[in-house]
Amino acid sequence: MRKPCCDKEGTNKGAWSKQEDQKLIDYIRTHGEGCWRSLPKAAGLDRCGKSCRLRWINYLRPDIKRGNFGQDEEDLIIKLHALLGNRWSLIAGRLPGRTDNEVKNYWNSHIRRKLISMGIDPNNHRLNQIPLRPPPKCDVSASATSSESTNNECKPSPPPQPQPQPLKPSVNKTTDRVSDSLDLNLDLTIAFPSPPATSAEEKRRVSKTRMTKQVESSEPVPTLLLF
C-alpha cells in the first residue's frame, strides 16, 4: 500500500545528537510547530518528519514534566486506563506535562507488572482468581508488594467474568461503579485540558470528540474492579 515515509536513503535514525536537538528547538522556536513533512529540510536536519515530531513531543517540548510519576498520577493512569483502554494519548491528555509515550512506557514497565502481581488482569482491571469470600476494600499500596495477600484478600464479590474488550469511555453514566468510584472530571467529550490548542490539535480533538460520542452511544459499560 503506502510507502513508509522514512525509507529515504540518507536520513538519520536512532539516537538524536545535541546538535540535532538544538536545530529542532531553534527551528520550532522561530517557526512554531507545523508541517512536519517539510520541517526537517527547512531546519537542516537529516531526519524524517515523523522522527522530528516524536523527538519534539516526547522529549524537547518545554512543558514536559520529567521524572518519576507520583502516586496520584499513577492512580489516575490506572483509573483512566480502566475507562479508556490503551488510548495513551487521551490518558496523557489528563496528565499535564506527560506524553503518551511516557505514560505508555510507565504503564508497561511499572503499573502493568504491579497489577499482575496483585492478580489483576491489566487489560480489563479484573481479578483473575476465583474469589474465596466476599472482598474487603482493596488497598493498592498495601497489597501491591504481597503476593500472598493477593491470593487471600481483595476479591470481588461476583466471580470475574471474561470481558476482554477494552473498556470504552463512559461519560456521565452515574449508575456504573466506574463513575461512582472516580472523583474525576471524565467528561471526555467536552472538557479537554486547558492548554491552548494549535489548529492541528484542535482538529484532532474535534475528531476525538466524534469518536468518543460514537463510543458513548454503544454498549453498556460493564462493572469494573477499581480499588
Add this chain to the structure above:
DNA sequence: AACGTCCTCAACCGCGGCGTG
C-alpha cells in the same frame, strides 16, 4: 572483575483517520 539477566525508555514502524483534489 566478569558475565548474564532484567529493566527502562527513547525511538522506530505500521496502520488508520482525515483532508484534499
Add this chain to the structure above:
DNA sequence: GCACGCCGCGGTTGAGGACGT
C-alpha cells in the same frame, strides 16, 4: 466515490544502565 498524502496513535524494538550471581 476514489486515490493520495499527511498526521498522529499504539505496538514494538533495542541500546544501555542497573542489578544479581
